[in-house]
Amino acid sequence: MKSKIPEFAVVGHPNEGKSSVLSTLAEDDSVRISPIPGETRECRRFPVRIDGREIIAFIDTPGFQNPRRSLQWMRDYQGPDERLLIDFISAHENDPAFHDDCRLLRPLIDGAGIIFVVDGSRPVRNMDRAEMEILRLTGRPRMAIINNKEEETGFLDQWQLEFRKHFNAIRVFNSNRATYAERIALLESLKAIDQDIEETLEFVIQAFAEDWSARNRKTADLIITLLKEVLSYQRTVSPPEGKNEEEVRNRMREKFNQFVRKRERATYQRIRRLFKHNIFSPQLPAHSILNEDIFAEKTWSFLGLTSKQLILAGALSGAALAAGIDVAAGGASLGIFTAMGGVFGAAATAARGKDLLTGTRLLGIRLDHEQLRIGPVKSPQMMYILLDRALLFYHWIINWAHGRRDYPDQDKTGNAELEKREMTAGWSREEQRICERFFQAVTTNDEAALLSRTGEMRRLLMKKLSALSTKEKSRPVSNG
Numbered sequence: 001m002k003s004k005i006p007e008f009a010v011v012g013h014p015n016e017g018k019s020s021v022l023s024t025l026a027e028d029d030s031v032r033i034s035p036i037p038g039e040t041r042e043c044r045r046f047p048v049r050i051d052g053r054e055i056i057a058f059i060d061t062p063g064f065q066n067p068r069r070s071l072q073w074m075r076d077y078q079g080p081d082e083r084l085l086i087d088f089i090s091a092h093e094n095d096p097a098f099h100d101d102c103r104l105l106r107p108l109i110d111g112a113g114i115i116f117v118v119d120g121s122r123p124v125r126n127m128d129r130a131e132m133e134i135l136r137l138t139g140r141p142r143m144a145i146i147n148n149k150e151e152e153t154g155f156l157d158q159w160q161l162e163f164r165k166h167f168n169a170i171r172v173f174n175s176n177r178a179t180y181a182e183r184i185a186l187l188e189s190l191k192a193i194d195q196d197i198e199e200t201l202e203f204v205i206q207a208f209a210e211d212w213s214a215r216n217r218k219t220a221d222l223i224i225t226l227l228k229e230v231l232s233y234q235r236t237v238s239p240p241e242g243k244n245e246e247e248v249r250n251r252m253r254e255k256f257n258q259f260v261r262k263r264e265r266a267t268y269q270r271i272r273r274l275f276k277h278n279i280f281s282p283q284l285p286a287h288s289i290l291n292e293d294i295f296a297e298k299t300w301s302f303l304g305l306t307s308k309q310l311i312l313a314g315a316l317s318g319a320a321l322a323a324g325i326d327v328a329a330g331g332a333s334l335g336i337f338t339a340m341g342g343v344f345g346a347a348a349t350a351a352r353g354k355d356l357l358t359g360t361r362l363l364g365i366r367l368d369h370e371q372l373r374i375g376p377v378k379s380p381q382m383m384y385i386l387l388d389r390a391l392l393f394y395h396w397i398i399n400w401a402h403g404r405r406d407y408p409d410q411d412k413t414g415n416a417e418l419e420k421r422e423m424t425a426g427w428s429r430e431e432q433r434i435c436e437r438f439f440q441a442v443t444t445n446d447e448a449a450l451l452s453r454t455g456e457m458r459r460l461l462m463k464k465l466s467a468l469s470t471k472e473k474s475r476p477v478s479n480g
């Protein structure tokens, strides 16, 4: 039985980035992409499923093999328009010189719309004009996508001029950098290519948006669970006789650190899966603060609240400020990924790092009836550090396009940067209070307050996640 969901064949010249565009659009990292032209030889359908239900499908196709001769045949064709594709395929299907052309055109007979992909960083050639003309002759609704593989933008005007003759919509969409907002914007433009599918696409866009908020809600819940587990951490040991108490304390502390690292890693894995990075694991740039251990002094001097803010929140004494150690606040205006280049000196590190990391300021450890008790967490800075790291991770993962397969550290695009003002130190006092109340409820195990504090925290996180996911980076070139 034929499905009624909208289908689009992604077509174009070999190696222009068709499969990459599809992979990003469909958020499917199982699509085969390769620098060698001719990677895709057969059509493959990639449906997008939401809650197990297919809502739209994209078809990966081989690149045009013989566009000029195919066009010539079509121009000489005498039969009825509606039989053009069927007759073309039956005339060429056994000719190896037209293998790919027959394959890529077949989905159009079955009713698929066209998404034509070109690498706009090179000039328009006659071959491209032939391909565009073939697509126009098919009479199917069609959109052109400019996927710039290189930084070069000098040929864009040329492309747009050509596109206006042949397509119903044009859009710049980079398979390696497109964000969620840009995917939605592309679907919006796709509506313009055919009135008949406008309504269906409206439904698809709605479903995409709802699915995205559902993922954000799940992400918020995962972060909250992580916070609760870490902040309420409590263990008790009876130090064996004759054992050095200091050693036991250190071991307890190390166990806590291990627990936090493990739980954090597991949370990130889940977030990664929520955003459908199933096969490839996006790599952080070498200079990312997330590459630092969560208990590294560097982490504690870059992330979380400033000393001043902590004092304001009653988590640090004014003496710390008097001692002149609030230099860390100087990082407030710096992008967190770029700030790593040694801007911070030892003073800042001493302020928020060492002070909290050593001793018992972070985690209470006390002797109680011959037993050593550790936890719960005493400093809210632990919560802010976890929050900042999770937000950084989230921002990184949602901006890693599924079609991007270049792993080495070459992120010059800047889309991984999260400004300090978008992290907890930049949150309003009221927002920080929500965090403090949550911290209170968790660490004092105040069951009565916990439910409403968790609700507040979830709403706050949802707001932050949604703000991070709707930053649009490119605009449509033209729509008609």
Ligand SMILES: Nc1nc2c(ncn2[C@@H]2O[C@H](COP(=O)(O)OP(=O)(O)OP(=O)(O)O)[C@@H](O)[C@H]2O)c(=O)[nH]1
Pocket (backbone or CB within 6 Å): 012, 013, 014, 015, 016, 017, 018, 019, 020, 021, 032, 033, 034, 035, 036, 037, 038, 039, 040, 041, 061, 062, 063, 147, 148, 149, 150, 174, 175, 176, 177, 405, 406
């Ligand atoms: N830098 C950069 N590389 C890209 C971009 N889009 C695609 N590529 C690379 O270009 C090469 C070809 O990409 P594919 O998506 O496999 O191209 P295709 O059009 O499907 O190619 P065929 O299946 O061979 O027709 C791969 O090495 C991609 O990683 C881009 O936006 N930027």
Ligand SMILES: [Mg+2]
Pocket (backbone or CB within 6 Å): 018, 019, 020, 032, 033, 039, 040, 060, 061
């Ligand atoms: Mg391909």
